[in-house]
Amino acid sequence: MTTTTSKTTTGDAAAHASIGAAARELQLPTVRAEAGRLAELADRERQTHLRYLADVLAAEVDDRTERRRTRHINDAKFPRLKRLSDFNIDAVPTIGATTLGQLAAGQYMDAGEPIVLLGDSGTGQRHLLIGLGLAACEQGRRVRYITTAQLVNELVEAADERVLSRVVARYGRLDLLCLDELGYVQIDPRGAELLFQIITEREERASIAIATNLPFSEWGTVFPDPCLVSAIVDRVTFNAHIIETGTQSYRLRTSKTTRSRSRKPA
Incomplete structure (x- = not known):
């Protein structure tokens, strides 16, 4: 039992390292930051692999959209923000x-x-x-x-x-x-x-x-x-x-x- 758990932990660590390296190469910072947390959530909720992948990609898209929005607002050079x-x-x-x-x-x-x-x-x-x-x-x-x-x-x-x-x-x-x-x-x-x-x-x-x-x-x-x-x-x-x-x-x-x-x- 201990051996199996140890192998799983080692495998997960290797997977995290691989995801981090790939996400860095593909310039996906949110995937790198959120992959582990979302994997734990998927495991608890017994999500499918496709659902987990969708959640990871959605997190990246949402974060990128927010960064783009912030960048556009800064570039606009408003004297103050009014809605x-x-x-x-x-x-x-x-x-x-x-x-x-x-x-x-x-x-x-x-x-x-x-x-x-x-x-x-x-x-x-x-x-x-x-x-x-x-x-x-x-x-x-x-x-x-x-x-x-x-x-x-x-x-x-x-x-x-x-x-x-x-x-x-x-x-x-x-x-x-x-x-x-x-x-x-x-x-x-x-x-x-x-x-x-x-x-x-x-x-x-x-x-x-x-x-x-x-x-x-x-x-x-x-x-x-x-x-x-x-x-x-x-x-x-x-x-x-x-x-x-x-x-x-x-x-x-x-x-x-x-x-x-x-x-x-x-």
């Missing part, structure tokens, strides 16, 4: 739960459709922009969040260093580009032309989501060339989902409500 589910729809009556649900599903990205979030500062544009980007990351899509001024500066530097085509191609490969604060800073002619290259690179092929405080009729205050303004507006509004967040600051209303509640007698 669509946390957005207060009651504070912005122009936005319905159905609309947010449809956008969260991400079909607009499959069609390369733009999203434009129009509204004054504090009305929830950034929350929605980040929420859309985060939802896309969780679907395994490549996303980048950046302000308009930051993107223009990056493009100007790339042009000066003669690597513009590489940078434009990198932005073109994204599934979703989240462009924030369009309208807060005036853009010079060179910067406007460079930004237009990014928009053109993605036209009808990959989605761009833009948050702006200006109606389209006032985009001429940001871009100096009327012809360029017309071309940009034409591209970002074609088949676009245009969402108006209004003019009343959600943050200001929330602060006022909080202060009012704190002043009420107990």
